[in-house]
Amino acid sequence: MNVYNSASNVANPQVGHLLTDIPAHDPFIVADQATQTYYLYTGGGPRIHGMDRYGVLTYKSKDLVNWEGPYVVFTIPDGIWANPQHGAWAPEVHSYNGRYYMFVTLHNNDRALEGEGHGGYRLQWRGSVIAVSDFLEGPFEIIKQEAPVPPEHHMTLDGSLYVDEEGVPWMVYCHEWVQTADGTIEAVKLTNDLTDRASDPIHLFDGSAAPWDNGDHPADGSKSIYVTDGCQLYRTKNNRLVMLWSTYDKGSYVQTIARSTSGKLEGPWEQLEPLVFDDSGHGMLFQTFEGEWKLILHSPFRMPASRCKIYDIVDDGDSFSIKQD
Template sequence: MRDPFVLAVPSGGFVLFGTTDENLWGGPATGFDCWTSDDLVTWDGPFPAFRPPAGFWADTQFWAPEVVAHGGRYVMLATFASTDPAAGPRGVQVLVSDQPTGPFLPWSEGPVTPRDVPCLDGTLFVDDDGVPWLVYSRGAEGAPGGPPGITDGEMYALRLADDLAAPAGSPVLLFRASAAAWSKPLWFPEGVEPPEQLNLGKDPLFTDGPCLLRTEGGALHMLWSSFGEEGYAIGVATSPDGEVTGPWHQRDEPLWARNGGHGMVFTDPAGGRHLVFHWPNDTPHERVVMVDVEVSDDGVRLLGDPTGA
């Protein structure tokens, strides 16, 4: 599993989502599954959370499902792409369900992200005024059959309509990958080539997997992923005033540096906060790991090493 996401259900228990298609980079997509647990140790599943309905616009690269309770329903934000260039580039679509495990059905008319550039990894943030924002990445990947991707990945915030079905403004650039001193160009081990379906440019810097955390003092932290000296990594950026539009200040060192990433933090009923991410970043060996974290105005601190490495 890549891109794990854990939902703590208000009525009790947890639901785990993630990217699990066998041919995740460019093969035919199946959908999203989920697993359930009462204790974060023993998991039941998989259960089908989403299967594309007839006529669905996308058929590949089903990535990074996130599910949150919002407006009396459960909302899934997920990345989709099509092998048909006429369908437009990869984007983030909104789906809904009455149950945390689905089945989820399309809610927005295709992606809510801009339809002229490839986008991915959307997360929902509701500000103090109740305004919903989609924070998402324009990573280094190019659209299938189009020009190569950009060389400096970007992170954006996009205001959504109250019902989440459409954008309600223009994207706001938050930062580029090069803003973080630890972010390095994508590299692969000797003898390993990047998947052709990603359509990468030369020596790209990535932005992936945003997750926003509000602190008691009102600051806003963002976990996000790029590549560092030791492979895929998780960094932290901070908006001291708590505004989703920033300005965002990057931490000098990644929170997690060793070939794992796309992390998110959830809170259990006792108030404990846990970071989950996939490690290692080597297909098909990715697994879900979890570690306790401490979140304060000063930043995010790991309280252990989930890999034992």
């Protein structure tokens, strides 16, 4: 078990890990051109990693095969709205205006929201924050500490950075099915320094927009549930705007994809055929140092068995697809 050492900000890093060795959920890779190093970010915590509080870990690799780590790059501090013992989900790290910004979802299970939850869950504070560092290995420090960046009365998760064609930064995120039943993908404009949101949310699409019946339909007649997870946006070589997101199919996690028919964040969005089934999802796309597109995701869904898988991707100009052998 990795033991968190707060003095050195390291969780017993070791060399020679394969992806099959690394328990990881909601993986995110940064390909750092300056050092020719790939950084894999994932959530870390007490139960699996021996840390005294939740946070974010990174592993490093030169070839996407052999990995060194884990290194603790962020831990939830005391004195903010979130509870350090209640989880850190879906970390992403983006280069923006010369610094590195981490988007990560935090929680406070003891701070209730008004209203009734769906699926037997209660409503509580959950939302994405932004933390900043000058280095990919951190440490990252939260910018806004009193509340999440999306509206705090919304139960949200999986915030991601998108910079539009006019250079305006947005946080695109999921509005939790626990609160809405039919989960949604939404977005808020951010201030230019990423310190806070600068607009009310806009609605992009509903979870029920998937091109198959991805709903859980309770036998008691209560509202059907549609999950939205892991929204991330990319441009193809022909400048088509596409979004990865995840949902379910008959209880199995699915990596799917959507495309904006207008080429703008506001959509409208059309749903394309899923990329990966088999209890796989919350993936992201990245390019290797040779310019090849890759998809990394986790499978199966449940920790601690969850592991990363990498797929070769084809950019055909209109969308992205799994490269066929």
